[in-house]
Amino acid sequence: MRTLFNCKECVDLLMDYLEGNLDPEIQKKLDQHFAACPPCVKFLDSYRACSEMAQQLKDQQVRIPLELENRLKAFLKEEIKKV
Template sequence: MAKTSCRDCVDLLVDYLEGVLPEDREKALDEHFMACPPCLDFLDQYRASSSLCRKAIETDMPDALAAKLGEFLNKSCK
């Protein structure tokens, strides 16, 4: 298998976190993360962001804020 690059880490991050990569590919990414502080930091930040988003979704928010957020997301995601 070719050497794992920083680009590979970004491209395969979701599959890595979901545990759906072949074992050899996951191992190669693990090795890259341990040897590349910027990629490890990116992984940690992604995990933290994902956790914060889940908490935000589970939190009751005022109707006005929910409406504004919905409007923003509808405009931004088109």
């Protein structure tokens, strides 16, 4: 039986792993490593969370916080009254 990947190799392959670009055989070996290596799983999770967050930020227009928006509306209302 071939030895499993070490952590360094896993990290190198992580992006392909998450995108499903790996050979099924290699993917399986990575799964085996992750099953036995909690630090790598932790890294995997945070990496995944990061890329998801980046994805969301890319898709989403930056939004004004609701509180600020309300204050802005109230401010504008006051300004309109003055005119």
